[in-house]
Amino acid sequence: MTDMTSDSRARSSRAKGLSTKFAVHAVLAGYTLIAIFPVILVVLNSFKNRRGIFTDPLGIPAGETFSMEGYATVLTEGDFLTYFSNSLIVTVSSLFLILLLGAMAAHALAEYRFRLNTFIGIYLILGIMVPIRLGTVAILELMVDLNLVNTLLALILVYTASGLPVAVFILTEFMRTLSRDIKDCARVDGLSEYRIFFEVVVPLIRPVLATVAVFSMIPIWNDLWFPLILASGDATKTVTLGVQQFIGQYTVNWSAVLASLSIAILPVLGLYALFSRQLIAGITSGAVKG
């Protein structure tokens, strides 16, 4: 009797679990679809000719609508390879600087007791609240004075500055949770403060570094504002700026625009895959009783 009731209860809870699971997955799948739909549309239409794009925007590229003309234009007209490498150089360099400087600042704030610690912490984090674009004019003047207009360095510096506050904020919070003992142990083992940072602290915060990297990376890659203002020369154009040449005042070469956008997705996707491995590693290492 008791067996039966417990058995049926188990069965009903299993059924309930299944329906909740289904609901959860339905919501997630729906969200994924909505999020990814524009991307699919971009990629689909990049393989069509102009007529194909306008007559049947949702159609699968096939038969006479299929065309590689967009890609052909992108790869022959303009200097897309340069734009690409420009974007990559700027994004990767800025990310590297954001992570390195952000982590070092966070380590100092979390680890050392010194006068003005709180003040400096607040000062570094204040940047979250002030949009860097408000300072565009001043930044432009500064870059002109420094002779940095139309250089990638200008972009790297601006992105590093704008990315640091959030990085410092998140990393400091996380570093405060690191065990003090392990750093003291490294000190007893004879490591210098720099080596403690690079050999003990950095391996411990890798998952958080990956998180910061992922969401610092996207805005930098996608930014149009600062490349337009600081580095619009042909040699320093980034991908987002390069795409603009296909958007004319009267005609827009949609095949080329969509093709270039499709190509532009690839590097970020690659970087994301790189970091997300760390993300997952971090999540599971925490889950399996560290």
Added chain:
Amino acid sequence: MSDLVLKDVRKSYGDAKVIHGVDLEIRDGEFVVFVGPSGCGKSTLLRMIAGLESITGGDVVIGGEQVNDIAPADRGIAMVFQSYALYPHKDVYGNMAFALRHAGEDKAVIDERVKKAADILGLDALLKRKPKELSGGQRQRVAIGRAIVRDPEIFLFDEPLSNLDAALRVQMRVEILRLHQRLKTTMIYVTHDQVEAMTLADRIVVLRDGRIEQVGTPLELYHHPKNHFVAGFIGSPKMNFLACDRVGDGTQVTAHGSAPITVLVKPRDAAGPFTLGVRPEHVDLVEPGQGQLDGTILVAERLGGETFLHVDLGDSEPFVVKADGNVRYVSGDPVGLSFPSDALHLFDANGDAFEHVERHALIA
């Protein structure tokens, strides 16, 4: 030679004084335990010896050399932390070899020393494991192994067993003791657990509020506590304290209107009120009216081999008696207490103990 000498060592954080002038000499090869309630400064003192906390005043001298401003790694010490502090991204071998690799030691030498330490601690089979794949006891063993590998002059242990469960703690306690017998290196061990202190130490340093209360062998502290605090801290269950009055020539007291109780101490002038200290194991149970004091049993805690009787003498705290496991008392029974005069302690108003007439037989 690796004698450790602390000379008037002080520590303060801003205006807050944490250590108020500690003087201590630790001989080469000695096992010294710092014990005290939490916040007494014992860990701070250890970290100052390690070089992890700056020294506000006084000197730390290791092997005749003042080391106040010498980096932790150059003091010839190794430290074992409460939280093990293993490097999670390195395997057991990597953890143990880390310090030596940094010191630029020869690969063969590192290998030999790691293998030897692993052998001592029974870690041979685990060298390729990551810390997260180890149990608590194994992790602590790795942490100790990491200290051994460095071949230090002084081992520092900061509550190393606090994170382990009770059974494992007993086992690791014995292992640490055997390690000390084997290595014969100076060890300084911080704990708040007085059983660990009693079982491990050659000498115990009892600390309170940043001051040394007493230094001595475990039995010395047990039989001849210098003051009220040490008497209450060492021993489990803790010593009973009764307010009392001195009568006669000063070696007799009465508590709760009892018959005079003789305490074998050297009489001296001191101000009252006085306190009589009686350890739970130094009380004889007799028929009511036959002893010096009568009371009523409140609770009998039966542990099998022994029984802790909580006796109501009219104080706010019950008087605890450690009795045989087979006593038949139950709650509400009247009971007489008889105090053997050679095991009693008498404290004056400052909490200072009266010196006993004779030293305990086991203490030279």
